[in-house]
Amino acid sequence: MIAEAYRNMYGKDLLIDLKESLSHHFKEVMVGLMYPPASYDAHELWHAMKGADTEENCLIDILASRSNGEIFQMKEAYLLQYNTDLSPDIYSETSGHFRDTLLNLAQGTRQEGYADPAMAAQDAMVLWEACQQKTGEHKTRLQMILCNKSYQQLWMVFQEFQNISGQDIIDAIKECYDGYFQELLVAIVLCVRDKASYFAYRLYNAIHDLGFHNKTIIRILIARSEIDLMTIRQRYKERYGKSLLHDIRHFASGHYEKALLAICAGDAEDY
Template sequence: MECDIPIFIGEMLEGTILPAPTFDPVMDAQVLGGALQGMDCDKDVLINILTQRCNAQRLMIAEAYRNMYGRDLLLDLKETLSGHFKEVMVGLMYPPASYDAHELWHAMKGAGTEENCLIDILASRSNGEIFQMKEAYLMQYDSDLLQDIDSETSGHFRDTLMNLAQGTRQEGYADPVMAAQDAMVIWEACQQKTGEHKNMLQMILCNKSYQQLWMVFQEFQNISGQDIVDAINQCYDGYFQELLVAIVLCVRDKASYFAYRLYNAIHELGFHNKTVIRILVARSEIDLLNIRQRYKERYGKSLFHDIKHFSSGHYESALLAICAGDAEDY
């Protein structure tokens, strides 16, 4: 992937879901209650409300729903809906940290570990997001995230995930002299590939600030004559390699990273629904508009077009509403 100017030096983050300008949580709760009653759930109503309110507003609706009906809206959605449409609607009802915790739990506690989910979340979240995620994980599942990562993964992949999950990355610090030293350490790690060198490599990528790593990557290019992503791909393999690359790409431009992940999930994995849903829901209020732009720039077709081509029914309608594409995007 190409190297873009990193977000931390000035790009505006833009989501596709914004707070509804006119908002009445009691009215929305009443409409949702009606839509969820009876034999046939009115899925169009669910889409029209839940994809057109920001997460804070959806939580206010849930509170009004509980006061009105004495039931939990999230549980009613889980019990009434099914399939991938259910996953989208339910995902929208979690606060961001709780949604990350939900995804991590199911990635590790299902039938086999879904490593790419762990990579997507832990490689891209800030210290604050990781702290909130760990708190939510403990509250929701009475389990420690670090302990679960330790027991469900292995090797240097596990060590790197554990390091990221500490949430102790430096912030706002950059030292050109140290950047040159770190670049040399990474270059040696790519040459030697011993356990000790792998540990040093992941320590740099997991703990140095984004500003620092931006300089490290430039210094690495100067030292080796090679892009660091190409070097990692040549020197390592497996999920350890995928995680290291994900960290580098998130440092450079998270929107481009998620555009790349969406494209792979749609085109190379036969529409990997869990990945598409997770990214659209999690990034909808952060940078999904940026992701859409990167997607079209890099792959020629819009994200709206590809979702419409590979999905159907109310599931398709829900994804497209979150994506918020225009008619010309198709």
């Protein structure tokens, strides 16, 4: 609405003016905020795959956490903005079971609001066998369950897995698999359990372990700003003992810092 009013008042495109007038990470934030959520996801996926190197963690963050409806809108936006389908790009830019799992998630066909307690133990056994045998067939079965079963069903499956194996599903995945396939599976499990906690972990990792990885921080703050960012802030404080705003102030500066803080702020007092 602001962009439309800007065009009506000044006869200019606000997005173009922002791109031409700003620079560096401050520009990335301001331009990113102009995209509707689905268009922003599409924008991030496109750039993650079309650069010199594929940004696998961007693909993981987005595809492991979005609902069926969000994925559908994202794919529509991707086609509209780049005149190509998302799935073929994923296929050409990734490989192996990591690629297969991303493609499954990109279908947006996860069951919703359905749970079958009688199937939970059976699904858990499939996951347990997949962690023990690690054949291609078992990896496929594992990712099919994690990508297609409802969150409610997976909650029960993970509990049954603990009962069968005496081990948490995440620990088992980390022991049995590696690379981006492992990271993607773990991200799915964490998002099933609590998406806000997953993104709090990703922000902390980007700020402290990766030396303030700007792309990751900007992407998560913008993408979650109108969804669950306040909850992410709560999880961050609970888990790490410092507020997200404190860590942003410590590592960012200037207009860039103010922009990130403004996204995070829930009210004037917070800001």
